[in-house]
Amino acid sequence: MKSTRTGLAAAAAVLALTVSACGSDDGGGGDAGSGGDGGGDSIRIGIKFDQPGLGLKQGEEYTGMDVDIATYVAGELGYSEDQIEWVQAPSAQRENLIATDQVRLIFATYSITDERKEQVSFAGPYFIAGQDLLVRSDDDSITGPDSLDGKSLCSVTGSTSAQNVQEEVPGVNLQEFGTYSECVAALQSGAIDALTTDDTILAGYAAQPQYEGQLKVVGNTFSEERYGVGLKKGDTELCQQVTDAINQMFEDGSWQAAVDDNLGQAGYQPGAGNPPTPDECA
Incomplete structure (x- = not known):
């Protein structure tokens, strides 16, 4: 029995080596980590x-x-x-x-x-x-950072976007939430007046079906x-x-x-x- 077990173990080792040789050598699976610009598996x-x-x-x-x-x-x-x-x-x-x-x-x-x-x-x-502002579609009072004095502005906790605006407009009332989704919901409900981050991120939220026609990006970027x-x-x-x-x-x-x-x-x-x-x- 001892020799049989030894033979099985040796066969398993050979099989493992064979499988390894046929697989990826990039340490992460697939061909994504290797040079493969076309022709790889993934x-x-x-x-x-x-x-x-x-x-x-x-x-x-x-x-x-x-x-x-x-x-x-x-x-x-x-x-x-x-x-x-x-x-x-x-x-x-x-x-x-x-x-x-x-x-x-x-x-x-x-x-x-x-x-x-x-x-x-x-x-x-x-x-x-560029950094911009998201507001409700019927709000024409906010046209950029200069018009945020006395307004409530939302961004995520620790966001440099919010800090940039607060430094430029000390009179803004900054409210920080855990996620942008929370900020957008608060904006829609009227709990805040504006949300700030990259204009692409703002547009992505405004384009969601549940917010169609309700929110707009101001379109006055102040960063690149x-x-x-x-x-x-x-x-x-x-x-x-x-x-x-x-x-x-x-x-x-x-x-x-x-x-x-x-x-x-x-x-x-x-x-x-x-x-x-x-x-x-x-």
């Missing part, structure tokens, strides 16, 4: 799961402008839609997801900054957003956020491929369709500089 892409109009997961369905742009870019890299594995990419985890090869690309309202470029590379930008595609630092070949795909999307009208389909219901129009000129991999 590609893992990070998005937000909780931003209507941008990156939203409902059951097994993924929707939003970031999702549509990511799907297009993946297609240009040689991956079909069913080869994309969507990975949740919360803001605080994005750099780690890239560095540890848990994702190949990130499309998640990922603003390009010098600080972030120390850890990751960016392709793009594919969109220029250059959304880029995050990828492994130093991967210049992939960076250029992604940038080329973004340019193609601008040229064939698919980018504008993605914006209109996801944010247009809120009457949102992209601000100055859109579509941008990708320059991160020039």
Whole structure:
């Protein structure tokens, strides 16, 4: 019996080695972490799961402008839609997801900054957003930060967006909630007067069916956020491929369709500089 057990163990070890050799060698499953720009089994892409109009997961369905742009870019890299594995990419985890090869690309309202470029590379930008205000559709009294004196303004706890406005307009009554969804509900009910964050995020909420015709983006941005595609630092070949795909999307009208389909219901129009000129991999 001892020799039989030894033989079985040896056979199992050989089988394990065979399976390992046939599988991924990127340490994370699939082909997303390797170079595979087309021809791989799958590609893992990070998005937000909780931003209507941008990156939203409902059951097994993924929707939003970031999702549509990511799907297009993946297609240009040689991956079909069913080869994309969507990975949740919360803001605080994005750099780690890239560095540890848990994702190949990130499309998640990922603003390009010098600080972030120390850890990751960016392709793009594919969109220029800006901080703005969301108000009720029948409220014409709020036209920008200068008109917020004495008004109640909502943003999420610890948001730099809210702090920026409070510094500029000391007379604003800042109310911080845990999520943007709570702020939007309070705005609709009249409990607050305005909500502030990136205009794309605001438009995404305003475009939701339950708020149709009730909310509007003021359209007076007072910052610039250059959304880029995050990828492994130093991967210049992939960076250029992604940038080329973004340019193609601008040229064939698919980018504008993605914006209109996801944010247009809120009457949102992209601000100055859109579509941008990708320059991160020039």
